[in-house]
Amino acid sequence: MTKPKSERQKAIGKLDDAFSKYIRMSAADYNGYVFCFTCRTPHHWKDADCGHFIPRARMATRWEPMNCKPQCKRCNLHRHGERDIFRAELVRIYGKDAIEAMETRARLGGKHGLIQMGALLQDYKAKNKKLREEKGFA
Numbered sequence: 001m002t003k004p005k006s007e008r009q010k011a012i013g014k015l016d017d018a019f020s021k022y023i024r025m026s027a028a029d030y031n032g033y034v035f036c037f038t039c040r041t042p043h044h045w046k047d048a049d050c051g052h053f054i055p056r057a058r059m060a061t062r063w064e065p066m067n068c069k070p071q072c073k074r075c076n077l078h079r080h081g082e083r084d085i086f087r088a089e090l091v092r093i094y095g096k097d098a099i100e101a102m103e104t105r106a107r108l109g110g111k112h113g114l115i116q117m118g119a120l121l122q123d124y125k126a127k128n129k130k131l132r133e134e135k136g137f138a
Contacts, residue, residue, distance in 0.1 A: 007114060008114060011114055011117045011118065011121070012117065014121055015063060015117050015120055015121045015124070016056075016062075018121055018124035018125050018128060019050065019063050019068070019120075019124050020049075020050035021124075021128050022065075022124045022127050022128055022131070023050045023065065023068045023069065023070060024045040024046075024048050024050055024070045025045055025128060025131045025132070025135065025137060026127075026131060027045070027069065027070045028045040028070075028135065028137075030135050030136065032044050032045050032046070032135075032137060033045070034048050034070040035070070036048070036070065036071050036072040036075055037051060037069035037070060037071050037075075037086060037089060038051070038071060038075045038079075038081075038082035038085040038086055038089070039072060039074070039075050039082070039085075041072050043070075043072055045070065045137075047073075048070040048071065048072060048073075049070070049071050049072070049073055049076040049077070050068050050069075050070065050071075051068065051069055051070065051071030051075065051076045051081055051086065052067055052068050052081065053067050053068075053069075053081070053083065053086045053087060053090055054067050054102065054103065054106045058106040058107075058109070059109070059110060059111050059112060060105045060106050060108065060109055060110035061102055061105055061106040063112075063120060064102060064105075066090070066094055066098065066099075066102060067102060067106075069086070069089075087099065
């Protein structure tokens with residue numbers, strides 16, 4: 001028998017879903033297509049993953065937009081995120097100092113409380129609603 005999810009686990013799941021949609025929709029063109037961050041293949045945003053450079057287990061950077069980009073399932077799952085390519089692209093976009101600072105935050109750790117996660121969830125839901133309206137996504 002499976003153990004019921006805690007309130008914290010439920011909050012994490014809801015926030016993960018809203019954040020993932022935001023990352024993928026914000027990178028999509030007006031036809032709904034994104035390019036995989038690591039192999040550049042096009043996919044509809046609904047078929048792409050929200051790839052994390054620093055793994056999701058590191059809670060301090062789990063919902064950090066700079067850490068997350070759309071990825072195809074092949075790169076994200078079967079190729080374990082293509083971390084070397086992912087990092088090189090992040091450094092190209094944001095600079096080495098910004099990526100090293102994010103890596104330090106991840107190592108130092110940090111935990112989001114239920115209130116903070118609730119606020120983030122509401123923020124991403126509002127951003128997603130705005131993106132849907134702007135880009136005409138269903």
